Amino acid sequence: MKHIGLTVASLVISLWATGPLCAQPDASYPLALLPLPAANGPPVKNCTYCHGVSAQGLATAPRLAGQRAAYIEKELSAFRGHERDNPLSQLYMWNVAANLKPETGRELAVYFSQLPPRAAADGNRGLFDEGRALYQQGVPNANIVTCVVCHGPNAEGVRDIPRLGGLSYLYLKRRMEEWNKGYHPTARPMPQVARELSPAEIDALASYLSFLDEETASK
Amino acid sequence: MIAIHGRNALYSIALASAVVAAGFSGSAVAGAGGGVQDKIEYCQVCHGETGRGFYGYYAIPRLAGQQPGYIENQLRDYASGLRHNSVMGGVARGVSPATYGAIAAHFHAMNPAPLGGGGGNVALGREIFANGLPESNVPACSACHGPDAHGTGQIPRLAGQLPSYLVKTLSNWSPERGHSSAGGLSALMVPTTHNLTAAQIAAVAAYVGGLR
Amino acid sequence: MAGTNELFNAMHAGNKMPRPSRIGAAAVVGLAAFMGAGEQASALPSFARQTGQTCSTCHTAFPQLTPYGRRFKLGGYTAGGGIDTQLPPVSFMLQSQFTNIGRSLNAPLGSSSAYAPPQAPGLGGYNDTNNWTDFSSQVSIFYGGKIWGNLGAFIQATYAQDYGEAFNWDNSDVRYADTLHIGGFDVLWGLDFNNNPTVQDPWNTTPAWGFPFISSPFAPGPAAATMLEGADWGPGQVVSAGAYAFINDMLYLEFSAYGATSKSFQWAITGGPPSNLLSGVAPYYRVALEKNWGEHSLEVGAYGMNANVITGGNQSLPVGTFGWPTDIITDNGFDAQYQWITDTHAVTLRANYIIERQNLVSSVLQGFAANNVDYLRSLKLSGEYVYKNTYAFTATYFNINGTADMTLYAPNANFSPNSEGWMFDASYLPFSRGGPSFWPWANARIGLTYTLYTRFNGGTNNIDPTAVDVNGTTLCNGGSVTPYCRKASDNNTLLAYAWFMW
Secondary structure, eight states: HHHHHHHHHHHHHHHHHHHGGGGGGOGGGGGGGGOOOTTSOOTHHHHHHHTTSSSBTTTTTTOOOTHHHHHHHHHHHOOOOOOOOHHHHHIIIIHHHHHHHHHHHHHHHHHTTOOOOOOOOOOOOGGGHHHHHHHOBGGGGGTTTTTTHOOTSSOOOOTBBOOOTTHHHHHHHHHHHHTTTTTTTSSTTHHHHHHTTOOOHHHHHHHHHHOOOHHHHHH | OOOOHHHHHHHGGGGGGGOOOOOOOOOOOOOOOHHHHHHHHHHHHHOTTTSSEEEEEEEEETTTTTTTTHHHHHHHHHHHHHOOOOOHHHHHHTOOOOHHHHHHHHHHOOOOOOOOOOOOHHHHHHHHHHHBBBGGOOOOOHHHHEEEOOOOOOOOOOOTOOHHHHHHHHHHHHHOSSSSHHHOOGGGGHHHHHHHHHHHHHHHHHHHHTTT | OOOHHHHHHOOTOOOOOOSHHHHHHHHHHHIIIITTTBBBOOOOOHHHHHOOHHHHHBBBBBTTOOOOHHHHHTTTTOOOOSSSOOSSSSEEEEEEEEEEEEOOOOOOOOOSSSSSOOTTTTTTTTTTTSSEEEEEEEEEEEEEEEEEETEEEEEEEEOSSSSSSSSEEEEEEEEEEEEEEEEEEEEEEEEEEESSTTTTTTTSGGGOOOOOSSSOOOOOOOOOOGGGGGGSOOTTSEEEEEEEEEEEEEEEEEEEEEOOOHHHHHHHSSSSSOOSSSOOOEEEEEEEEEETTTEEEEEEEEEEOOOOOOOOTTTTTOOOOOOOOEEEEEEEEEEEEEEEEEESSSEEEEEEEEEEEEEHHHHHHTTTTTTTTTEEEEEEEEEEETTTTEEEEEEEEEEEEEEEOOOTTTTGGGOOOEEEEEEEEOOOTTTTOOOOTTHHHHHHHHEEEEEEEBBBBBBBBOOTTTOOOOTOOBBTTTTTTOTTTGGGGGGOEEEEEEEEEE
């Protein structure tokens, strides 16, 4: 009995002690239980029923895993303020942001930024090289700027500039198209960048980026 | 354009910015997207609508208030490959030299507040800028760039420049612009950049980055 | 209530005596339980409060689910995101209906098998032999949402103000769900407890939440239906325990086991004795693959159940009497669903095919069936278009066919269970993207459904060949036209409904 008592006590203590870590999975993540929306963690489930169990993106909802925390936070704020007014944003994310406390949004952003991302790889592979050239060099004669200067050599993003590598082709394509339809005009300079892109160029960029991860980008 | 290999090469991309100058010809370049106004807007996408620069993955330098002679010189060097930068090389070659002058004049006329953001020791930076580091054989920056760091002619304005851009530039001088440039002034900086420590570079960058 | 099934289990109105057979079961259960069935629920306002989302996030036009709605359900109804209103997760539903059938139920009282009004006019909103107005045909209260932590529930209790006028334990589903990451697999897993096979299923191809979403308790429907479509029992007459896993948001696997609730309990919740009783444990399986790419979602799957059924409502026969056989009913269903959902348009195509093998050893011994083995097949193809989550249009083709059985389907033309037809629905959902400001979670669906039969209970021109009046005179002889001779199309039904949730 004494031993059982000790075991239970130590179990309780270790569970309690590891509780806060749940919100920030690290290298031990792959074999760990995804954190529950426990009292001390962010309400992850509120996001994952649309963005996927491990936030790799689902249907039209983009991948959050590995996204820059500052970017997620900035977008949540743009949903709250209705600056990001894309049709699907209005439909889904305005409701989300309306009830989300900024500090909870920050915790969620940090949580998702630390999940390992997987490439959607759903674009047209035949456009990979064309997309890479556009991404890295732009088309100076056509006033198309490079993407690499802001989004980084592996499209990994930085600070509040989003990671694009491995996002789904359809999501990337839709975002670029929607800037050209006048949505989310405050996200400068993206409306100006997208303005110069032809549908074929958007297709190539979105395809290339969907395959991108650290390996393919650096080869 | 040259394919980009690895982070170092890309790093130099950041250099991308300084733009241009040259004789403005009113007729500019014919064809869609080739007009002066189109090209100015093209520059502004990355360098900011007010030309104050932008922190992307790499720092994109401020053009506002920059000396037209310097901008034009740099565009020519990018285009010719004397200054290495895979992004700006393509950009400069995509702009007609006839429009360099108009672009340079446009950005020279702008005067937004600095972006700031440097993390160096501002007091040390002010000291180096004003008096140099005689013991390290570093001349006073103000001697050439002017006491207000606004530059003159082909000597660039430093005031309000993005500190991380300045740090990158001063740390990477020889690989990027070791060749004698069109203006012939680039080589002057080589010994200076070699004699500054990282902390001193950061200090100068932070100081001039905050100047208006 | 189990919506889809209702149509197919709706009364065989002329039956004065419940016939203790599978077909009888359909009729009796229909009267006792399904008749009231207004339907289903969902787009639950309490879910909207809990998640902060409008109905349109989870429903194209309720109760049809979107990919996100399916995951909310599989996640145990526990996702949040709304403001804390301090309100319990309780919702209410009211359905008002007007039914018009193609031709009056005007057979003389006392005739056998032919369609006659089930009750004297005047009760339960009944006001004519082919028109029915009922302002509260079904009233439900729901508990829907997170109970605690990873435990959530959808529980419906219904008062049906029609023939039954009874308070029923309706569709219910309680879950514990969590996520797990094993190697390269993301697993959403859960434990599920429910009271009606397929009520737990997240695809609207399967019967419990399939089309039609609402039907009339007054209109006649085909007598034959498969077990999974509710032929043998309704919500609460069986209960299940099961487990499921959804792997990589793609492969869904479920296994559940059903058992009967006690006969007295069944009596209490259905207002009458159970005609068919599940014996022992009935296994239920479900496999589905769902692939989502952008605005598109495609699912293909299979499901099934095998049950030993004590047939015929023989309450005097002790359950499990040694040596006395049961019928063995084996259903296998195959389904597919495609969805294309944008901010403006939502298209859903559903296909469902159930093949049922009926081993009728017990029924034959009791004289309820002629063949030892009958087969019954039910096909349903349905296409739905929804504009801005507000205007919904649906067309459905259904075809029930199976082995002719001169005892089981004695009243039918050629003793055949076959029925075939179409259903068309147009409806208006004003609040899918947000309700009135004083109660933004409200939802409503106001619509018209027209059901058209090309074949009914085996027949097209004379669907009641054996019907006789009190004097034993055949009512419809050899297709000759008499006032009482019904064609399949005489059962065509127009249903106008207003369905409110708050």
